[in-house]
Amino acid sequence: MSKTHTIKVEGIEIVTFSKNNSDYICLTDIAKHKNSEAGLVISHWLSTRFAIEFMGIWEKINNPNFKVTEFSNFKNQSGANGFVLSVRQWVDKTHAIGIFATRGRYNSGTFAHKDIAFEFASWISAEFKFYLIKEFQRLKEEENNLQKFEWNVQRTLAKINYRIHTDAIQEHLIPHKLTKDQSNYSAPQITWLI
DSSP, rough: EEEEEEEETTEEEEEEEEEEEEEEEHHHHHHHHSSOHHHHHHHHHHSSSSHHHHHHHHHHHOHHHHHHHHHHHHHHTTSSTTOOOOOHHHHHHHHSSSEEEEEEESSSSEEEEEHHHHHHHHHOOHHHHHHHHHHHHHHHHHHHHHHHHHHHHHHHHHHHHHHHHHHHIIISSSSSTHHHHHHHOOOOOOOOOO
């Protein structure tokens, strides 16, 4: 994971990160708004026909390797009594890229592309989704402002370094006894024939 950040929404800390110019949000953290058993909440949502249809559409648009036949099988099974879908089953069978689960001591949980995460947040609570979007937008605005600041600092340093280099060349490399014509002379371009 690169560029990991934490945002706080209604007292719940939610991990976000950027990878390959895409933003991902931790569904496990969002699910804690509804129930401390976040894995069950996510599994129940994944098992709904609406969630499967939404993720299927997202994958069709964003994933050229998405297995549409497997998606259709899940879609047909959704809504049936006893149908439960896990993130691992969804990813393994359909080759989905919009949602994934990680294990480990740090940053473990279920993560989803921001489009899917916002849809999941809608299922949790419309109000929670609204605050999540606002906080996420604030984070992105801060990142954008930081990038602009860093670019301006780099530009200023380049400008200062340019001045230092040109002054050093004038003082140490160009002899003071050159005439104006000699200092304005540039060597003719040599073109090589191959």
